[in-house]
Amino acid sequence: MIIITPRYTIIENGAINKIEEVLKKLNLRNPLIVTGRNTKKYCKFSYDVEYYDEILNSQIIEQKYIGYDCIIGVGGGRAIDTGKYLAYKLRIPFISVPTTASNDGIASPIVSIKQPSFMADAPIAIIADTEIIKKSPKRLLSAGMGDIVSNITAVLDWKLAYKERGEKYSESSAIFSKTIAKELISYVLNSDLSEYHNKLVKALVGSGIAIAIANSSRPASGSEHLFSHALDKLKEEYNLDVNSLHGEQCGIGTIMMSYLHEKENKKLFGLHEKIKMSLKKVDAPTTAKELGFDEDIIIEALTIAHKIRNRWTILREGLSREEAKKLAEETGII
Ligand SMILES: NC(=O)C1=CN([C@@H]2O[C@H](COP(=O)(O)OP(=O)(O)OC[C@H]3O[C@@H](n4cnc5c(N)ncnc54)[C@H](O)[C@@H]3O)[C@@H](O)[C@H]2O)C=CC1
Ligand SMILES: O=C(CO)COP(=O)(O)O
Numbered sequence: 001m002i003i004i005t006p007r008y009t010i011i012e013n014g015a016i017n018k019i020e021e022v023l024k025k026l027n028l029r030n031p032l033i034v035t036g037r038n039t040k041k042y043c044k045f046s047y048d049v050e051y052y053d054e055i056l057n058s059q060i061i062e063q064k065y066i067g068y069d070c071i072i073g074v075g076g077g078r079a080i081d082t083g084k085y086l087a088y089k090l091r092i093p094f095i096s097v098p099t100t101a102s103n104d105g106i107a108s109p110i111v112s113i114k115q116p117s118f119m120a121d122a123p124i125a126i127i128a129d130t131e132i133i134k135k136s137p138k139r140l141l142s143a144g145m146g147d148i149v150s151n152i153t154a155v156l157d158w159k160l161a162y163k164e165r166g167e168k169y170s171e172s173s174a175i176f177s178k179t180i181a182k183e184l185i186s187y188v189l190n191s192d193l194s195e196y197h198n199k200l201v202k203a204l205v206g207s208g209i210a211i212a213i214a215n216s217s218r219p220a221s222g223s224e225h226l227f228s229h230a231l232d233k234l235k236e237e238y239n240l241d242v243n244s245l246h247g248e249q250c251g252i253g254t255i256m257m258s259y260l261h262e263k264e265n266k267k268l269f270g271l272h273e274k275i276k277m278s279l280k281k282v283d284a285p286t287t288a289k290e291l292g293f294d295e296d297i298i299i300e301a302l303t304i305a306h307k308i309r310n311r312w313t314i315l316r317e318g319l320s321r322e323e324a325k326k327l328a329e330e331t332g333i334i
């Protein structure tokens, strides 16, 4: 197995000014920037720029991109994912420049534009400017916490799949991923959050690297992500006007899935309450109402989540409507 991890990871104030230096070190000369409309203002370089939504809405014709020797993704999760995808299609390196810390796609080798997600290559470099990230909308930084607490249930699910289904499992990736989440939860619950944005970016980068080492999203995506993907599916199917974020949905999913794990393992007693408290402390949503969904949608998402992909989790063969309603009620989501 080949494990690809970033060669340069710069996480500091003003890091964006180091792009040229990093390009030089990597012997790259002609990048194409992929960004969004809200983040174009950070692309003050003399390189060509394309909007990620335009790339997603058109067919990628390789001839159009001849001459570029790398892609730089500047923005939130969608811009980064689109840049990563384009780089993968063109077989050129990808440099990740997050302008916020809303999910662990910053460093992961995964492209998750649509389900099922797929393994591309990890970024060759990550340039995370903490000055820009700190100023990004608070809501995006709260969502990032949801994508990190997810690691707790993702790892519990992964171990369950190993025990009940003999799935390949890596204890080192699992411990790495789980520790990242535990440390951030502990920091959030016991601090004034003055360094939250810094710790969050590092946690998200670590989580992406755990995915790269495992060569699977297993360390960071379990039943809580299945629930989030199910919500995305229902949003599209019913054309719902809800602008919930990936990390926010995953956070709510983690509260519910950790409760299911607690019921099967007394040692985990109190886990879902602790996760909920950490989400509340950073102002992330912890109820269906705060997330923007009707109760019925939450229940439906819980009943279809196990069918999203072939991934064994605490949901096993699925929840009935009654079980789903009870779970959402008992955890205070509805
Ligand atoms: N590849 C992977 O491993 C992963 C990929 N994802 C994907 O990421 C996407 C979600 O990403 P999100 O960042 O939650 O949403 P998003 O990419 O839609 O960003 C939300 C909004 O925030 C704006 N934004 C970003 N930085 C900003 C800044 N500094 N100032 C002002 N506005 C800013 C963006 O322009 C966008 O309008 C989903 O498509 C999800 O599937 C999520 C997790 C992991
Ligand atoms: O969101 C992710 C990890 O945080 C990506 O995982 P998926 O494989 O579930 O798309």
Ligand SMILES: [Zn+2]
Binding pocket: 103, 104, 147, 150, 220, 221, 225, 246, 250
């Ligand atoms: Zn995620």
